[in-house]
Amino acid sequence: MSFVRRDLIPPAPPPAAATGPWPWARRNLFSGPGNALTSLAILALLAWLAPAAFRFLVLDAVWTGESGAACRPEVVGRPVGACWAFVHEKIGYLAYGSYPVGERWRANLFFALSALAAGWMLWPGAPRRGLGAIFAFLILPLAAYALLAGMPTLGLVPVPTGRWGGFLVTLVVALVGIVASLPLGILLALGRRSELPVVRLLCAGFIEFWRGVPLITVLFMANVMLPLFLPGDLTVDRLVRPLVGIALFASAYMAEVVRGGLQAIPQGQAEAAAALGLTRAQALAHVVLPQALKVVVPGIVNTMIGLFKDTTLVSIVGISDFVRALEAARADPRWSAPSVPVTAYAFAALVYFALCFAMARYAGFVERRLAAGDRR
Incomplete structure (x- = not known):
């Protein structure tokens, strides 16, 4: 007699040795002698630094207080870690600067x-x-x-821009730079690959000029030197000047990232689009450019993260951004305590890390989603 199964057997679970934390650690952290030594060194460093950081930031931290006296060891009578009372007291100034309450x-x-x-x-x-x-x-x-x-x-x-400050200015500068640099970078990348010599040379010259000067030089020229070349009755807002400089500076780097993606697309893609009857503009908009941008997602996000962190340079030219607001807040004599400067910079590091890490994780999500679409 023969028996034909009509129902599929449910899939069996993976072997116990192939899943779980220990198999993952053996596969990723201890797959070889060199990998094992590197993993052990990093784990030892974390075991040394993490408890000290946790003790400073949490266990020994001061969470409430009205002045720096609450964060002085001789007053409290115990070791004092981070002075979060200072951050709580100054959070309004750190967020808005001198913007009217x-x-x-x-x-x-x-x-x-x-x-x-x-x-x-x-x-x-x-x-x-x-x-x-x-x-x-x-x-x-x-x-x-x-x-x-x-x-x-x-x-x-x-409200004049001179009263803007803190995280408000940082967000404004970052948003303007990111939103303006991507479309400008795409246009510059396309112009640099143009068949028109004048357009190609102008775009290449623009990109090479802005990539050849430091951002701090651009900011100094925008805030200090530009007013000297303008007529006496013509002025440009002191916040608009660095915004324009940062947008142009970032667009040059974005253009090279996009150009790398365009060069990675085979010429056959454009030829196939032309064979289907698409014009050059249609082929570029619907075939070549989407594939190129998908390839350079990591580079685009990396440029955006770098731009977000570079917004701190505007403090050097007198713009009261988040870092400059921290500097001004910690100079308050009421909050003169040994741990206040470290707490201020630790708070800034946590804020910037959280935002940059969020951008990086979203970029990873987009990459996985695009890769899944390719597999389908």
């Missing part, structure tokens, strides 16, 4: 609108993403300017 709801609304635009554009399953792009790239900049700078016709009191 009664008008800070406008900055909060700007933060909320920026988060809405970012979520709308970065969430893959978001509805009406075309409308989200209009909101992020057209409506949000106009609304942000009206909210932050003020518009008397809408009942918003004008």
Whole structure:
């Protein structure tokens, strides 16, 4: 007699030795002598640094207090770690700078609108993403300017940019640089590969010029030297000048990243698009450029992360960004304690690390999603 099974056997679980933390550690951390020695050295370093950092940041930290006396060991009578009471006291200044207290709801609304635009554009399953792009790239900049700078016709009191500061300025500089540099970089990359000699030479000269000077030089020229070349009755806002300089500087680096992606796409892709009847512009927009941008996602995100961290350089030219606000806050004589400077810089490091790590993780998510699409 014969028996034919009609139901599929359910899949068996993987072998016990192939899953779990220990097999993962053997496969990734101790796969060979060199890998094992490196892993042990790193684990030993973490075992030495992590308890000390945890003790300073959490166990011995001072969480409440009204002045630096709460963070002095001779007053408290015990070892004192991070002075989080200082951060709690100065958090408003660190977030808004000298922005008027009664008008800070406008900055909060700007933060909320920026988060809405970012979520709308970065969430893959978001509805009406075309409308989200209009909101992020057209409506949000106009609304942000009206909210932050003020518009008397809408009942918003004008607030000069000299009173902006803290994380508000850091976010404004980073958003303007990131949003402006990507489209400018794409146009410059396409122009550098153009068949028109004049366009190609102009784009190549622009890219090489901005890549050949340090960002701090660009900021000094924008804030110090540019007003000397303008007519006496013409002035440019002191915050707009570095914004333009950072956007142009970042677009040159973004252009080279995009150009690398364009060079990675085989010529056969454009030829196949032409064989299907697509024009050169259609082939570029629908075939070549999407593939090129997918290839350079890590490079684009890396440039954005570098740009976000480089926003700290605006403090050198007198712009009160997050780091400069920290410097001014810790100079308060009421908070003169040994652990206050370390706490201020530790807080800045945690803020920048959290945001940069979030960008890196989102880039990894996008890469995995695109790779899954390729496999399908």
